[in-house]
Amino acid sequence: VNDYLRGFPDHVAVLLSVELCSLTLQPDDTSIPALIGLCLFGGGAVAVVAAGAQRSPSTPRQGPRVVATRSRLLPDTVDVMGWNVGST
Helix, strand or coil: CHHHHHHCCCCEEEEEEEECHHHHCCCCCCCHHHHHHHHHCCCEEEEEEEECCCCCCCCCCCCCCCCCCCCCCCCCCCCCCCCCCCCC
16 A cells, blocks of 8 residues: 555555454364464454545544654565365
8 A cells, every 4th residue: 555655656555454354263173282373363444444545534633643664575485374164
């Protein structure tokens, strides 16, 4: 969303993130790794509405601002985390 609004500073954008890891719950698997995984990576959702720097608000508002962003790719880490999907 930040990159989009830098390119279109008079626009408004919505960022929606949904994670549904709890759909993988196996009621019969009470192992410690399964329980830790469920606690750490349960389902959740969040949304952010952001306005570009040149968007004039209908009413003046103060709120959080994005001051910097960063993204990193760590090579050779594809197998660090994941799910083994199969039928049960």
